[in-house]
Amino acid sequence: MTNIGPQPLFDHLDDVAPLVAGPRFGLVVDYDGTLSDFVPVSDEAVLHPAAAEALPSLVRQLSLVAVVSGRGGRNVAERMNIDGIIYVGNHGAEYISDGEYRVVDGAGEARDRIDAVLKHVIPVAEDEGLFWEDKGFSVTIHTRKARDLEKAERRLESALETAPEVNALDVFWGNLVLEIRGRTGLHKGHAVRALARDHSLESLIFIGDDTTDIDGMRAV
Numbered sequence: 001m002t003n004i005g006p007q008p009l010f011d012h013l014d015d016v017a018p019l020v021a022g023p024r025f026g027l028v029v030d031y032d033g034t035l036s037d038f039v040p041v042s043d044e045a046v047l048h049p050a051a052a053e054a055l056p057s058l059v060r061q062l063s064l065v066a067v068v069s070g071r072g073g074r075n076v077a078e079r080m081n082i083d084g085i086i087y088v089g090n091h092g093a094e095y096i097s098d099g100e101y102r103v104v105d106g107a108g109e110a111r112d113r114i115d116a117v118l119k120h121v122i123p124v125a126e127d128e129g130l131f132w133e134d135k136g137f138s139v140t141i142h143t144r145k146a147r148d149l150e151k152a153e154r155r156l157e158s159a160l161e162t163a164p165e166v167n168a169l170d171v172f173w174g175n176l177v178l179e180i181r182g183r184t185g186l187h188k189g190h191a192v193r194a195l196a197r198d199h200s201l202e203s204l205i206f207i208g209d210d211t212t213d214i215d216g217m218r219a220v
Helices: 013-021 049-061 073-080 111-127 149-162 188-198 211-218
Strands: 025-029 064-068 086-089 094-097 100-103 131-134 138-142 169-173 177-182 203-207
Touching: 013 025, 013 203, 025 188, 049 064, 064 188, 073 086, 073 094, 086 188, 111 131, 111 138, 111 149, 111 169, 111 177, 169 211, 188 203, 188 211, 203 211
Parallel strands: 025 064, 025 203, 064 086
Antiparallel strands: 086 094, 094 100, 131 138, 138 177, 169 177
């Protein structure tokens, strides 16, 4: 697979053009902030009209079009509802292809540890007026509507320091989000490599906008 490394796409269109024109090319894209605008509440993130218009044509032309998201797989599939796209949810734990849903082996092994950490973190989130999503294989706490962002993040960090099992999980900050997920080795980079292998791609582009997308960019 051709590798030009993680770069700003529009600064390298001359490099990208031969890849797009070549055989076995794939497009892998993040959802929030990439195919949708960045919004205060995640439930308000809708597919951008330009993307909704372009993606069906790309599905017909390319060897692969996939969306790899931190959202639950069914959540992002329902929001987009475009045939022919492979939807990968929970940073690579879930796959939906042609309506068939599957979970990667081992994806749910850390659920008890996640629950133990949540008992320490959720009371802080509630007290600070934060919104969180329990996606089964991971949990996202959104801080974008915090009354006092610095205070909320500081309190969340303190809660994490005292939470049991936290060192056995992957916990990291994104763009106004705190992600808590199992240390299963599953991330967007793992998903990108699996998609490239399973679809015999010779080259692909991954497009994302947040720290959780860096793993995907590194895999290209």
